[in-house]
Amino acid sequence: MSVISYQEAALQAVAEEMRRDHRVWALGEDLGRGGVFGQYRGLREEFGPERIADTPISEATIMGASVGAALVGTRPVVEMRFADFALCAVDEMVNQAAKARFMFGGQARVPMVIRQPSGMWRSSAAQHSQSLEAWYAHIPGLVVVAPYTPADNKGLLKAAIRCDDPVIYIEHKDNWALEGEVPDDIDYLVPLGPARLARAGGDLTLVTWSKMVGVAERAAALAAAQGMEIEVIDLRTLWPWDQEMVFASVAKTKRLMVVHEAVQVGGFGAEIAATVAEHMADVLTAPICRMGAPRAPISYAKPLEDELRITPELIMANASRQIGG
Amino acid sequence: MPNNDAHPNHNIDRDRLVELYRTMRRIRAFEEAAEKASLSGQVGGAVHLSIGQEAVAAGVCANLRQSDQITTTHRGHGHCIAKGTDPGAMMLELFGKEGGTCGGKGGSMHIADFKVGMLGANGVVAAGIPIAVGAAHGAKLLGEDRVVVCFFGDGAINRGPFMEGLNWASVFKLPVLFVCELNGFASTTHSDAVTAGPGANARAESLGLEAFEVDGNDVAAVDALVGDLIPRIRGGSGPSFLSARTYRLKGHTSVDPAHYRDQEFAAAQWDNDPLARAAGELRRLGLPGEQLASIDSDAAAEMTLVSDAAEAAGHPAPEQAFTDIQDIGAPVWREQA
Ligand SMILES: Cc1ncc(C[n+]2csc(CCOP(=O)(O)OP(=O)(O)O)c2C)c(N)n1
Ligand SMILES: [Mg+2]
Numbered sequence: 001m002s003v004i005s006y007q008e009a010a011l012q013a014v015a016e017e018m019r020r021d022h023r024v025w026a027l028g029e030d031l032g033r034g035g036v037f038g039q040y041r042g043l044r045e046e047f048g049p050e051r052i053a054d055t056p057i058s059e060a061t062i063m064g065a066s067v068g069a070a071l072v073g074t075r076p077v078v079e080m081r082f083a084d085f086a087l088c089a090v091d092e093m094v095n096q097a098a099k100a101r102f103m104f105g106g107q108a109r110v111p112m113v114i115r116q117p118s119g120m121w122r123s124s125a126a127q128h129s130q131s132l133e134a135w136y137a138h139i140p141g142l143v144v145v146a147p148y149t150p151a152d153n154k155g156l157l158k159a160a161i162r163c164d165d166p167v168i169y170i171e172h173k174d175n176w177a178l179e180g181e182v183p184d185d186i187d188y189l190v191p192l193g194p195a196r197l198a199r200a201g202g203d204l205t206l207v208t209w210s211k212m213v214g215v216a217e218r219a220a221a222l223a224a225a226q227g228m229e230i231e232v233i234d235l236r237t238l239w240p241w242d243q244e245m246v247f248a249s250v251a252k253t254k255r256l257m258v259v260h261e262a263v264q265v266g267g268f269g270a271e272i273a274a275t276v277a278e279h280m281a282d283v284l285t286a287p288i289c290r291m292g293a294p295r296a297p298i299s300y301a302k303p304l305e306d307e308l309r310i311t312p313e314l315i316m317a318n319a320s321r322q323i324g325g
Numbered sequence: 326m327p328n329n330d331a332h333p334n335h336n337i338d339r340d341r342l343v344e345l346y347r348t349m350r351r352i353r354a355f356e357e358a359a360e361k362a363s364l365s366g367q368v369g370g371a372v373h374l375s376i377g378q379e380a381v382a383a384g385v386c387a388n389l390r391q392s393d394q395i396t397t398t399h400r401g402h403g404h405c406i407a408k409g410t411d412p413g414a415m416m417l418e419l420f421g422k423e424g425g426t427c428g429g430k431g432g433s434m435h436i437a438d439f440k441v442g443m444l445g446a447n448g449v450v451a452a453g454i455p456i457a458v459g460a461a462h463g464a465k466l467l468g469e470d471r472v473v474v475c476f477f478g479d480g481a482i483n484r485g486p487f488m489e490g491l492n493w494a495s496v497f498k499l500p501v502l503f504v505c506e507l508n509g510f511a512s513t514t515h516s517d518a519v520t521a522g523p524g525a526n527a528r529a530e531s532l533g534l535e536a537f538e539v540d541g542n543d544v545a546a547v548d549a550l551v552g553d554l555i556p557r558i559r560g561g562s563g564p565s566f567l568s569a570r571t572y573r574l575k576g577h578t579s580v581d582p583a584h585y586r587d588q589e590f591a592a593a594q595w596d597n598d599p600l601a602r603a604a605g606e607l608r609r610l611g612l613p614g615e616q617l618a619s620i621d622s623d624a625a626a627e628m629t630l631v632s633d634a635a636e637a638a639g640h641p642a643p644e645q646a647f648t649d650i651q652d653i654g655a656p657v658w659r660e661q662a
Binding site for chain 1: 394396425426427428429430431435437438439440444445447448449452454455456457458459460461462463464465466467485486489490492493496648649650651652653654656
């Protein structure tokens, strides 16, 4: 174990997988100098410009060429720089990467990891702050991963690189500096699919992912001070999501809250809420609570941006209403 | 307008031209059978025929190895057959039957046959361009000696991935031959009416590619030019661009009567049919008429068999709708859910 940051964890994951498998390579804009968040720092020196490739600002072709390169046997790690820019490559993700294996009757796989740094981060405004994970969870063929802890960012990224499916890999931009204990074992993998129990509690199940896990943990600490025990589930993988852990938890707590930074309307929280309602309505003792952002573009000015943030206090207020009522 | 006995100024070996003609005739016969099955309702979805454009497919692919790769478009039957895909499996795919190239999951617009280097047709205009470029990038990374040919239409040159993909291939010096089929149309719109500037080759040249033009209805000319280009690309020259001027003799799809075009002009284009031109050349080279006739009848018989077999074949098992989607998080077939 070492204490390292979320960013260093990702760096280790890519480096280890590139050492292990010569077919793995990374491509995107400005990777040679380490990537815009330093998450590729030093890799050009070790692996050279062919395997850490600086590309033109051509998102559609970064993505489409990766599909082609994956179809012929390489394993690209695709850097989108900001999740918002992946929208320039939606055809290549949704119509090509996600569909090729199926449309071609299983003749080929598309093993690629599509890294999309997401979320609100220091006044980045409407085109550099979005959380669009629900879009991808909607698309058959894609796996969607959104790690919160540094350990998960290493283990899940390594698992994503070894996975034969196209994986949308969502790292939160506000998490790069977050530190935590990370195993050193080069075969440390976190399987795609199972959630992580971030905090145990008997009064309310709170399902969340990415940076909101930390916010939920702070809310749970506030709640504990008032005698309410919130169980926090870090989903980690959105597709497939860990129904088993969520159902078992709700069976125990009889209450569900789903929290995400993304816009609440059509957010992935709705899917979890609906699934639990379909299967466990008789168990629930309070209406399910969903918390997401208002359906508003993200502002630049801090007080405006803050209007869209979910805080521990907001979660706490909803939780005490749910548990109290 | 060249007539059937035009005397082109290239010399082609008669046996080679016979083979090119056979490929074109098999493509034509396949598509005539597909057209029939589409009009009768046995083949669903949109069927885009390349009738009139066969010389491009045949002339280009005759110069490729099996390990070389191609991507194609919605109008790709000819490229598939020329690259070596079994027309039987293709017809099963069009009929949506078991044993189709893609198990009935793709249909006409998604035929792929990886074992012969056919990396897939595409339902999205220009989407094959970045994929072809990436396949070549992959070959370079893996140190594999492959050339990738990317076929697309004159409509595709107005989409962004065209510019991005050509720039990329040029920057990374990838072994790609881009083949633009100038067939006059993008769906029901005249390509020229919506394309600014001096055209595809000028765009390619502006991105550092060497660009060539060929009479895309002259199979020997296509063969000769591509025969020069492929070894250069294989030798590391970087990408090249080829515009092949041809004509879509049929409508955009099998059910499109193409009333939007000048009927007299369209009818006159049959005089420039690449098959008739190659047949004329073969007669000039002394090929006995009965040999030509037997190529024609063999192709027709092959494709009749292929259609009959597709008609008789079984449908894919229903659970196939749920297979080959993904390893992690795949859906479960209803009966098992
Ligand atoms: C991105 C996209 N836009 C529109 C279409 C609908 N469409 C299918 S084929 C076609 C015309 C394409 O023209 P061209 O590229 O010249 O190919 P051709 O049909 O002439 O072979 C159009 C507009 C599509 N498939 N994909
Ligand atoms: Mg066209």
